[in-house]
Amino acid sequence: MDFGTFLVQCLNSVQYGLLLFLVASGLTLIFGIMGVINLAHGSFYMIGAYMAFSLAPLFGDQFLLMLAAGVVLAAIFGYLLEWAFFSYLYQRDHLQQVLMTYGLILVFEELRSILVGNDVHGVKVPAWLDGSFALGSVMSYPWYRLFASAACIVLAVGLYWVVNRTRLGMMIRAGASNRDMVRGLGIDVKRLYRIVFAAGVALAALAGMIAAPMSSVYPNMGASVLIICFVLVVIGGIGSITGALVASLLVGFVDTFGKVFFADLAGIGIYLLMAIVLIWKPEGLMGRRP
Amino acid sequence: MSQGNSSKLGWLLPVACAVVLGVAGPMLGNYASDFIVKVMILSIFALSLELLVGTTGLVSLGHAAFYGIGAYVTVLASGNEGGNLALLLPAAMGAAALYALFVGALSLRTRGVYFIMVTLAFAQMAFFVFHDTKVGGGSDGIYLYVRPALGKLLDLENRTVLFYVVLAALVFTYGLLALVRRSRFGAALAGIRVNEQRMRAAGFPVYGYKLAAFVLAGALAGLAGFLLASRDGVVNPELLAWHNSGEVLLMVILGGLGHLRGAVIGAVAFTLLKEIFSTHAVMGPLADHWQLTLGIAIIVFVALLPKGLIGLVQRLSPKGAA
Secondary structure, three states: OOOHHHHHHHHHHHHHHHHHHHHHHHHHHHHHHHHHOOOOHHHHHHHHHHHHHHHHHHHHHOHHHHHHHHHHHHHHHHHHHHHHHHOOOOOOHHHHHHHHHHHHHHHHHHHHHHOOOOEEOOOOOOHHOEEEEEEEEOEEEEEHHHHHHHHHHHHHHHHHHHHHHHHHHHHHHHHHHHHHHHHOOOOOHHHHHHHHHHHHHHHHHHHHEEEEEEEOOOOOOOOOOHHHHHHHHHHHHHOOOHHHHHHHHHHHHHHHHHHHHOOOOOOHHHHHHHHHHHOOOOOOOOOOOO | OOOOHHHHHHHHHHHHHHHHHHHHHHHOOOOHHHHHHHHHHHHHHHHHHHHHHHOOOOOOOOOOHHHHHHHHHHHHOOOOOOHHHHHHHHHHHHHHHHHHHHHHHHHHHOOHHHHHHHHHHHHHHHHHHHHOOOOOOHOOEEEEEOEEEEEEEEEEEOHHHHHHHHHHHHHHHHHHHHHHHHHHHHHHHHHHHHOOHHHHHHHOOOOHHHHHHHHHHHHHHHHHHHHHHHHOOEOHHHHHHHHHHHHHHHHHHHHOOHHHHHHHHHHHHHHHHHHHHHOOOHHHHHHHHHHHHHHHHHHHHOOOOOOHHHHHHHHOOOOOHO
């Protein structure tokens, strides 16, 4: 492997890792704060990707506008879904949450198949992000992937800022560690949950929209990203956003370089990583001991 | 979750069912016989998971891996000439148990939601091994050319023989798990489900007990996989897919946790439900979208029947209200 290829693969790893982080951070928020194990989180990513496929022709080159519209739609969808469905799941035990959100996946998958069919689709890269950035003769790298990485970094920083520096973030952190105390302080917990859930859905859908022009849009994408997210959460530690970030980048590297070196067995690399972390630190890299 | 007044008559119903099936077996038509064999195999699969979820309180979402491994080993070890049942069956169960030992040893270091996620992830890893490599024919799977046999005595190619072998396996599994639940080991597992801390404080090697249960459950799922491969004559990676793990977990909870009968009832009910939802004669055009109706049914069932179908029976009969 020459230096240029190596550099390209490194950039790919970071880009993939950041994208995973976007999905996993939504899962971490929802799980860490509401204690709901949500198998349908991958579906939100899939919904985002299909939304990009359906919205792209309407918006043409206004890619950013499309992303904004998609995020708003996804957030509204998440808000309604929390109101109609998830708000009833909080009191249930994990087993029932698993099964009900599993049922929800079947519903989403079938609705998708009714609305858009089961074909694999591609989404065009917007014209202003087409082409590649060249670094002399060492390497060239698609502009769109750079844009995707940049967007994910901006979002990650924004998320960090919201969670650690704002009043909403303070309530979120307090709600994660002690729900009753937050309620006791007179904060509308119901509304807080609804907002956090909507944000989690919007983040996953946004990741799906950003991913759509890079990878194809296909029916099973929700399930595969969900399982990778679970691996991330196990590696990073439950409820830790920083842990999710570290784990995402690690998994991004292992997966990308695994595909370069061991084409056949690339799928297994991240599970080996998970196994190693479990042997070493069962609570995850940044998790608290239960 | 006591067994209530069922302890005295509890064994009568399952034995009666087995006898009826045993007598009726040869009289059934092809469709009914096929369907019952399928349900019996799924019952074994669900029973093996019930040992983890219902008895020990370990919610595993990756049980399909052991089922699939049992099925794949059966086909891979059969070769073109067909294999000896006496060798294939232990091989299938042993391979599943071995993977269960690996997964269990790691995943049991975690608990609760972590455990759910880790078991799911390891099952997915097994899925990718068969899906992405050529070991098992990739995503197309592989065919079993000649079904397992034991001399001239037991040839699974024969429908009636297959029916009785599956029935015997179900009776064996049910009986074994009933014995396990009555044993000291089973009592310890139940204790772990109720209060793990106390069991540990009482000096029980909790990790070892849980691992033993995990491996036993894996081996029995491997048995179900062996039977499935023998019935279908084909295996593909979908057997290990997480949808399958979700479905079997659903069977267990649909029937009712904490009862062996629950797992069997759940397997029967779920298979019937799926069959009905995908039949045009019953559902009309909705049959094409059976996943939608099934998904909604799952949500409604779990919402309305948190204790499963057994709980429904108990609620309706005033005596069993305990």
